[in-house]
Amino acid sequence: MGTTILEVQELKKSFGGISAVSGVSFDVRDGEILGIIGPNGCGKSTLFNCILGQLRPTAGRVFLDNQDVTGLRPSELNRRGVSRTFQLLQVFPQLSVHENLILAGQEHKGTMVSRLFGSRDVGLTAEANRMIAFFRLQHLADEKASGLSYGQQKLLDAAMAFMAGPRLVLLDEPAGGVNLTMLSHLEERLRAINAEQGATFVVIEHNMDFVMRLCTRVVVLAEGQKIAEGTPAEVRANPTVIEAYLGH
């Protein structure tokens, strides 16, 4: 496996008296698909939000390519090549599939680039077309996002996160609410973007089968702490993991 892209060290986040994340450490290596799983309320989203600057950690550090990025704003992390999806769809319903992708690309490149250099495109039209072809959305390219099925919107949402060649993508429940046919398409395309383009990403997901099939490595959280880490097979056989799931 490649060099370390992201390193999370002893991250903690409390909300008043509630400790949502209690000292979690892990890393993400170039070219891998890392899964983060755990029972409801174990701190997965809080962890993502702390890594991506939506929340300021109570303690701990986050390094991107060996640079300390703890507490940087989401827009700054975007400019450094980290993008994400949210549990709730972030597509703009009144914009077409193509326009949504362009907008995501502009956000990833940083609006300053287009402001300073005039062109709002900076190669994004070609990139959007490439992404549309990659995720097999050609027949929907000019459709408004609101006209797409929920599964198609989730696919678009994921495609948007990969616009402009980010260094690292964090996907928050990409499979949530997606029907089986669309799910296998999403899984196959995510696998392909990793294999063919070397995309590195982290997936938070409740769908255990999806995670176990897709991810190269899995981190398991329970009650704000990391309780296991390993290949899908190792994690599945880990008694502590089984206990944490059966106990809920």
Ligand SMILES: Nc1ncnc2c1ncn2[C@@H]1O[C@H](COP(=O)(O)OP(=O)(O)OP(=O)(O)O)[C@@H](O)[C@H]1O
């Ligand atoms: N803004 C907040 N204020 C207070 N408590 C919060 C806040 N956000 C999260 N929490 C609490 O922190 C804990 C972790 O929540 P978090 O949403 O990170 O878990 P999760 O693993 O993502 O859950 P789920 O799988 O249900 O999405 C929970 O006990 C939750 O109630």
